Amino acid sequence: MTVAPASDKTVSRAPRPRPAYLDHAATTPVDPRVADEVLTYMSYEFGNAGSRTHNYGQIAKKRVNRAREEVSAVVAATPDEVIFTSGATESDNLAILGLAQHGEATGKKHMISTMIEHKAVLEPLEALASRGFDVELLPPVEGGWVTANAVAAALRQDTLMVSVMAVNNETGVIQPIEEIASALAGHDALFHVDGAQAYGKLIKPLRDQRIDLLSVSGHKISGPKGIGALITRRRDYKRPPLTPLMYGGGQERGIRPGTLPVALIAGLGTAATLALEENQQRMDAVAAIKEALVAALLPLGADLNGDPNRTIASTLNFSIPGVDSEAAIVALKDVVAISNGSACTSQSYNPSHVLAAAGLPEERIAGALRLSWGYSTSYVPVEAIAQRLRALSNH
Template identity: 70%
Template structure:
């Protein structure tokens, strides 16, 4: 059986010369062909600088950047001028957190609430602020891998300047109750930051809540190119969020992110955003079907899901099989599917997952955790081959 991919014609047959089916979309997704075509056009034909005002090339580039702002903004019901282009969600997270430090110090509000299961792009900047004297509260997740809105509400203080909670966990796929947290913050002035790297273009409604002040976006998680992302900075009335830039020089992006705009990458992010919004319903239907087929195939092996399945996004499944080590599983599956056992950003450390450990899972279950994630371009999963290979290891 050949598993079709609209992007790279992968095969599920162990003996096929084709590469294994790529199932590590939470690390990065293949570039959507329509996106790649536009990126190439702006690399080779419409190559102008969006800051050049004296000729057609610059004007064309500027118009495409403006249209991309609108395409990104539409996904989260923001305004185009609230979109700041960055190199990716990591930079956006840093700008949101470290960029707020000066305001926090001036006002004396130096308390920040976040969670133990955030991406390192959030946890490490928070650690820097903690070293500078900020009081950082990291909330523990419930057993199912999500942080309750009640816990956030209980942790709020008069001097809380920011609440930062991811929308979807990158390791487990568990959806955090962003809408409920936003409601808990209605009457509190704290700035609400959401790391939406794994949710943007996939989880639509919760990200449109106007109570979300700052929202981090990654292009390469939704079929856009690597090296591009955005920070959505919603106004409160007529007031902008008081961020200070991390770099200086040039004044681009309202002075928050200077440097010549990468028009090809921005165009790619815009197109990827527009496609994700237009095709969201079909993508969700396919993803749910794939997840259900994988769960059914793994059930006879005694697989347990790491994270509340009722709260998990349809494009991710993190599971453990009793007695099975994740490294052995990945090796056994390497010519069938390419999968992961944790965050690609920290995989070189070979440390137990801080996300799964925070959720209270046993050491054996954490060591056996395998993450499979998929997206557009994957229409079938080689579930029989996956189950067969894993069964040999039990």
């Protein structure tokens, strides 16, 4: 038997303290209640929801159907309007690219969106532009939102779709979804909303029945990664005219084929139910954290990026004069985990297209930091964050 050196025996195996996690806009920790549900359907009730000949499959199908009810209840849709996907990115692609065939067949090839959308919307729109679609991206006002008047002014007879996110993933600015929905009254254009940052948090706006297509992400509401949904609301009893991006199997009404990940779907369903049932207490908890952070940062001369009266309570984007965001992230890395923008583009950092579209100065964009938290955030080192940033600004 080999004996480890004495020096190795003295090494502590206790976990090291981890930095506080303030990057919930990128992903959230899975709620233990959700994790239990996922594990149950992963290790015990592991049947295929498409297997109709035995109890394993029937139990799986029953759980999937219940998840449709849970996901749809949050936004006042019907269970059969829920299409399960791998996440909001796939949902965005399905909503946008899935309308291409209908647009080409009807001659409606004008697409309206905004300059501040997530890449999961902007890049599919670029793909349509390369196919001859006329893509119009509206700029935000200085506070970081696109007005309903701007959308109304851009509408044309051949407008196929309007796509506007509910909450910006970088700034947390809430877009006027209900006002835009009202502006679309009497027009045939389909209204798509990327709800990744809003679903389960802002309840009333996403229940507007003028929203035809709504993208949902599980891992933004303490659900598992790899699962999401596209809500496809009927209008005048008609479903949105989507064409699938993949073929084979016929699942999800033929719109999104493939074996359903029952365990992940169960997790999304549970996360959706908890988000709805606990909405008010969660919003109160995250608002208290934001209040403490703003109170600590404003004395440092922080510029808040995005109208503070229009931002969601769980996100704060700010810049400290003279402080570069990359330097700040390094200085804070043992205290708190934060970001300077979207996780989807952080591997090769480029200046924020969201802040640039809002017309902010280059120095302010270069210094922008995003803090985001959730109902499960139990500790925020507010004073330590302020002290480290103050030290950087005094250099």
